[in-house]
Structures are given as C-alpha cells and as structure tokens.
Amino acid sequence: xxxxxxxxMSGGVDSSVAAYLLKREGFEVVGVSLKLYPEVSKCxxxxxxxxxxxxxxxxxxxHFTLDLTPEFKSKVVDYFARxxxxxxxxxxxxxxxxxxxxxxxxxxxxxxxxxxLATGHYAKVLFRDNEPYLAPAKDEKxxxxxxxxxxxxxxxxxxxxxxxxxTKGEVVSLAKRAGLSLRAKKESQDACFIPKEGYMEFLRKxxxxxxxxxxxxxxxxxxxxxxxxxxxYTIGQRR
Numbered sequence: 001x002x003x004x005x006x007x008x009m010s011g012g013v014d015s016s017v018a019a020y021l022l023k024r025e026g027f028e029v030v031g032v033s034l035k036l037y038p039e040v041s042k043c044x045x046x047x048x049x050x051x052x053x054x055x056x057x058x059x060x061x062x063h064f065t066l067d068l069t070p071e072f073k074s075k076v077v078d079y080f081a082r083x084x085x086x087x088x089x090x091x092x093x094x095x096x097x098x099x100x101x102x103x104x105x106x107x108x109x110x111x112x113x114x115x116x117l118a119t120g121h122y123a124k125v126l127f128r129d130n131e132p133y134l135a136p137a138k139d140e141k142x143x144x145x146x147x148x149x150x151x152x153x154x155x156x157x158x159x160x161x162x163x164x165x166x167t168k169g170e171v172v173s174l175a176k177r178a179g180l181s182l183r184a185k186k187e188s189q190d191a192c193f194i195p196k197e198g199y200m201e202f203l204r205k206x207x208x209x210x211x212x213x214x215x216x217x218x219x220x221x222x223x224x225x226x227x228x229x230x231x232x233y234t235i236g237q238r239r
Contacts, residue, residue, distance in 0.1 A: 002028040005116040005160060006109040008101060009033050009063065010044070011051030013182050014120030014163060017171045020178050021162040022118055023059055030114070031056040031063040034105065036072040036096075037193045044192065055180055068104055075099040077193055081207045084199065089234040091147075092191045098150035106155055116160045123148055124164035125156050132156035139167040200232060 007019040009031040023029045033049040049065055056063035076096045083090035101119065109117045122137035123145045132153065137143040151159070163171055175182060194202050203209035211229025218224055227233065 002026065003115045004028045004030070004113060005118050006105075006112070006114040007031050008105065008117070008119045009052035009055065010120070011048035011055070011182075012120070013172060013175045013180070014122075015052070016055045016120070016180050016182060017166075017174050017178070018118055018120040018162040019055070019061065020059055020174065020180065022160065023061060027116075029059070029061045031059075031061055032105070033063070033065045034100070035065055035067040035069055036100070037077070038069055051182065055182070058180060066105065066108065068100060071104055072096070072100055080191065081203055084203065084234065085207065085209060085231055087230055087234055092193075093147050094150050097148050098152070102148075102151045102155050102159065106158075110158070116158050118160035118162060120163055121148060121161050122163050122168075123161045125159055125161060135164075137161070137164045137166075142168050200228070203231070 003026075005022055005027045007015065007022060007029055009015045009019060010033065019029055019031055031052060033052045034044055035049070036044045053063050076092050076099060079095060080090045080092040102117070106117050121144045122139055122142040124135040124137060125132050126135045127133075134145045134148055134151070134156065136145050166174075200209065200211065204211075209231060211231050213229060214227055215223050216225045216227050
C-alpha cells in the first residue's frame with residue numbers, strides 16, 4: 001500500500017516541486033491549499049489557490065482547499081496585534097507554522113488517514129538517538145528552520161521537507177523540467193496579512209490603534225526629534 005502524504009500547496013514553485021518530488025518517489029500525494037485571510041493578502045489569494053489547483057492537475061493528483069480563516073485570525077493575527085501594541089516584536093510566521101500549518105493542518109492530515117504532512121519549506125528533519133530534530137537545509141540562504149522552530153517535536157515524526165537537500169536554483173530547474181508552468185511571484189519577506197501600507201495602518205484600521213506622537217529627548221531633556229508613538233518602535237526590530 002502506498003504511503004499517503006498531504007502536501008501544503010501555495011501555488012508557488014517550492015510547494016509545487018515538493019509535491020512533484022513526492023509523487024516521483026512513489027507516495028500517494030494529495031494537495032491542499034489553505035484559505036487563511038479574507039482580505040488582500042500576500043499569500044493564500046484566490047489566484048494562488050487556482051495556481052495550486054492547476055499544478056495538481058498537471059501532476060495528476062487530487063487537490064482541495066481548507067478554510068482556516070477564523071482560526072488564523074484568532075491564533076495568529078490577533079496575537080500579532082496584541083503583542084505589537086504592547087511594544088513587543090511578535091513573529092506571526094513562526095506561530096502560524098506551529099498553530100496552523102503544523103498544528104491544525106497536521107491534525108487534519110492525521111484524522112484523514114495521511115501518513116505524512118509535507119511542505120515546500122527549506123529545512124531538514126534528522127534523527128539523533130531515535131529523536132527527530134530540525135536541521136538547516138542545504139541552501140543556507142533559503143534555510144527556514146528558524147521559522148519552523150516552534151513546531152512541537154512529536155509532530156516532526158510525520159513531517160516531510162522534500163526540498164531540504166536542494167538549492168533554490170535546483171528547485172527552479174526541476175520545475176521547468178517537470179513542465180510546471182508557474183507565474184513569477186515575489187517572495188514574501190513579511191507577515192502575509194500586512195498590507196503594503198504597513199503595520200501601523202493595519203493596526204489603526206483593524207484594532208483601533210491611536211498612536212500618540214511625542215518628543216525624543218536626551219538626558220538633559222533637550223529635544224532631538226519627534227517619534228510616531230512607542231508602538232512604532234519595538235524591541236528586537238531589525239531596523
């Protein structure tokens with residue numbers, strides 16, 4: 001009997017090649033796209049889901065969409081807003097991986113009879129003393145183990161990362177050779193639900209944020225400039 005694997009498909013090259021590789025290895029592959037946010041988002045859009053459906057059709061595998069919009073809002077978006085407005089620097093992508101992709105989606109896969117859940121993340125699962133652990137991918141520039149680091153250890157037993165031993169260039173070449181015609185997409189570098197207007201506008205519009213401007217002063221209370229509200233400056237911020 002073939003091993004069944006549920007593959008999270010975003011419509012991009014990485015998840016598409018992950019599904020292609022698993023089918024080539026002999027797995028019974030089913031693709032799933034997540035609907036996570038109802039408004040304009042940088043991923044999980046209707047066009048992305050349609051792209052994933054077309055890839056699945058090209059690969060000859062089943063594909064369906066799973067709507068986790070309410071769960072995503074309560075577990076990820078609300079958490080982000082709450083932490084940001086406390087002056088902290090939340091990591092919604094890491095939490096989404098723990099709570100949504102390798103949380104609710106993983107539970108769905110288990111209940112639906114799949115042996116594994118797979119994604120197009122660049123990472124590896126290795127075993128030491130018969131225990132699984134995350135390890136960096138071959139492509140050091142793309143490796144995503146940091147964003148996967150909150151995944152519960154017991155989940156790693158049934159997770160596959162087919163791209164762990166490939167570089168991004170190799171993945172793109174595989175997609176071309178497999179005839180997976182994919183639209184060029186700009187890779188997301190920020191939280192998928194934040195619009196181009198930025199964090200502050202998102203929080204103002206959706207969570208009633210009213211930042212209070214004020215002066216930046218030195219130790220002698222001499223004005224150095226003006227800030228946009230303490231919310232705009234969080235501990236751990238890259239900039």
